[in-house]
Amino acid sequence: SHSVIPHAILYNRLGKPVLWTSSGAYFHAFGRLVINANGDMTSDLVPRDSVVAFATGTTAVDDTLAVIRAEFDKQSQAWDGHSTVALRRDDATDRLVDCTLGNYFTDAFRTVAKADIAVMNRGGMRADLLQGDLTLGDFLAAAPFQNRLCLVEMKGQALLDALEMGCRYWPSLGGGFLYVSGLTYEIDPNVNSPVVTDEHGIFLRVVGKR
Numbered sequence: 001s002h003s004v005i006p007h008a009i010l011y012n013r014l015g016k017p018v019l020w021t022s023s024g025a026y027f028h029a030f031g032r033l034v035i036n037a038n039g040d041m042t043s044d045l046v047p048r049d050s051v052v053a054f055a056t057g058t059t060a061v062d063d064t065l066a067v068i069r070a071e072f073d074k075q076s077q078a079w080d081g082h083s084t085v086a087l088r089r090d091d092a093t094d095r096l097v098d099c100t101l102g103n104y105f106t107d108a109f110r111t112v113a114k115a116d117i118a119v120m121n122r123g124g125m126r127a128d129l130l131q132g133d134l135t136l137g138d139f140l141a142a143a144p145f146q147n148r149l150c151l152v153e154m155k156g157q158a159l160l161d162a163l164e165m166g167c168r169y170w171p172s173l174g175g176g177f178l179y180v181s182g183l184t185y186e187i188d189p190n191v192n193s194p195v196v197t198d199e200h201g202i203f204l205r206v207v208g209k210r
Contacts, residue, residue: 003200004029006045019043076137087129087142089122101125101142102179110181113151117159117182121166123175164210165203168193 002025010018021043023031029045036042087101102120110118127141166178167187194208 004045005200007043021045076135076140078136079133080136080139081134083129083131083134086131089125089128099179101128103181104129105143106179106181109149113149115151115182117180119162119178119180121175122177122179160210161203161206164193164195164206168195 003022004024005020005022008020010020012018019033019041021031021033023029023045027048029047030051032044032046034042085100087104088099089101090097090099102122102125105120105125106118109115109120124143124145124147126144127138129138129142163178163180163185166174166176168174169176170187170189170193191209194206194210196204196207198204
């Protein structure tokens with residue numbers, strides 16, 4: 001995520017400690033993970049401005065990356081489909097509205113998973129798909145993250161809570177806004193968000209009028 005967390009410890013359902021760290025967004029900092037010989041791990045963040053320069057002259061690394069880039073460029077130019085219309089996210093001043101690209105992805109997810117409902121967050125879409133022939137690279141640009149399609153069974157209350165969480169910043173911008181397939185919903189701008197989160201922005205509960 002975009003959270004800035006130098007070092008934190010959480011506990012899984014078995015009570016075992018899990019290191020939690022996140023370096024924020026847009027390379028404002030570099031994450032540093034140190035694993036000691038005994039297996040202990042520590043983490044911190046190194047501000048980008050404090051990094052004077054990257055090492056140069058690493059020929060072996062550069063050569064390896066060149067091979068990877070060449071193969072990626074070759075694969076990304078492969079034809080992967082055709083669209084008779086442009087599929088767009090929406091303009092930057094009004095992100096939180098229904099959009100053709102969101103409909104495309106969620107409809108595709110629902111069809112492939114044979115699910116009743118599909119959702120996708122706004123932040124997962126990073127580029128439009130233009131009208132005409134489309135390459136693998138176009139799809140990777142539109143959805144660049146290696147997210148997996150998951151099929152889950154959930155209660156309606158959990159789905160309602162997810163929708164409330166997604167639109168809690170309305171009408172401000174927010175990448176957590178959910179596009180959907182298989183259902184429709186409306187946002188009442190006269191009702192303040194009833195969502196309660198913890199200090200890290202993680203959902204806790206809904207309190208008050210929806």
